Amino acid sequence: MTVPRLPVHARALPNRWPRRAVRPGPYLWAALALCPATARADDLSALFDHNTVVSVGGFAGAGPRFQGSRAAGLWGLPYLSFRKADEPRDWWSPDDGLDATLVGEGPVQLGAVLDFREGRSRRDDQRLAGLPHLPATVGLGLFGEVWPVPDTFRLRAEVTQGVRAHDGIIAKLAADWVGHFGRFTLSLGPRFVVGDAAAMHLDFDVPVATTLVNPVLAPYRASAGPRSAGATATLSYDWSDAWQSLGYVRYDRLIAAAAASPIVRRVGTANELTVAVGAIYSFRMFP
Numbered sequence: 001m002t003v004p005r006l007p008v009h010a011r012a013l014p015n016r017w018p019r020r021a022v023r024p025g026p027y028l029w030a031a032l033a034l035c036p037a038t039a040r041a042d043d044l045s046a047l048f049d050h051n052t053v054v055s056v057g058g059f060a061g062a063g064p065r066f067q068g069s070r071a072a073g074l075w076g077l078p079y080l081s082f083r084k085a086d087e088p089r090d091w092w093s094p095d096d097g098l099d100a101t102l103v104g105e106g107p108v109q110l111g112a113v114l115d116f117r118e119g120r121s122r123r124d125d126q127r128l129a130g131l132p133h134l135p136a137t138v139g140l141g142l143f144g145e146v147w148p149v150p151d152t153f154r155l156r157a158e159v160t161q162g163v164r165a166h167d168g169i170i171a172k173l174a175a176d177w178v179g180h181f182g183r184f185t186l187s188l189g190p191r192f193v194v195g196d197a198a199a200m201h202l203d204f205d206v207p208v209a210t211t212l213v214n215p216v217l218a219p220y221r222a223s224a225g226p227r228s229a230g231a232t233a234t235l236s237y238d239w240s241d242a243w244q245s246l247g248y249v250r251y252d253r254l255i256a257a258a259a260a261s262p263i264v265r266r267v268g269t270a271n272e273l274t275v276a277v278g279a280i281y282s283f284r285m286f287p
Helices: 028-032 041-046 197-204 208-213 256-260 262-267
Strands: 052-064 072-084 098-103 108-117 137-149 153-162 169-181 184-195 225-238 243-254 271-284
Touching: 052 243, 072 271, 108 153, 108 169, 169 197, 169 225, 184 197, 184 243, 197 225, 197 256, 197 262, 225 256, 243 256, 256 262
Parallel strands: none
Antiparallel strands: 052 072, 052 271, 098 108, 108 137, 137 153, 153 169, 169 184, 184 225, 225 243, 243 271
16 A cells, blocks of 8 residues: 555754654554654753643544556554744655665754555455555655745655665655645645566566466566656645645656556556545643
């Protein structure tokens, strides 16, 4: 499922706390493992400062069950973030990976990033019979972010290697225009995803042995290159200093070797749509 990365958005306090998303479950600990890379004693003490604002919330959405899936799956995710009281809400895109800034502040940032990769099994679609089981996993790597026009236009890139040697490398490129209209904040931008040979093999290959079990799927070997191109939009509304709600939509079109896979052509679709809605409540930890 192409799930927006919403659940943990740890806003930088005095220094650089990891921020953005992590799905609940066994990978939560892997995400939290990024924290010690940049967290220091004064970072931790800032969480208990009377000027610390805590934001909690939740999101619900729907998206493809796996890469190229025609069927949608439903999900719900929690949200948590921290920031200083004199700081405005930090803008972020729901599909950003969980990151920890290591170099730079303000308009230019570089650091570590953790991203989640969808799994796939016959339970998602009986027509996948014969394909190897593909467990969900995570990728670790680097991100770079720059704001050529502060608070208005952002460029971001994430490159991650799956934690298993054969998971492959995925690069995600994004551009976002952010506009503020009173209590509304609207963001729009394109998305582009590229995978190396190993990553493409996992999601789109059809082994010869599969055809013997499932003649619907012809043997196929995906090549490295572009995986998808698309766009995303997010609209948030600040009801007050405490309450915020948002809606998110992302469209991806599988292209090149990904779109040519029998998994996509015979079982699923090249068009992927993910939607989500959420609400966030902010309060001071110690009024």
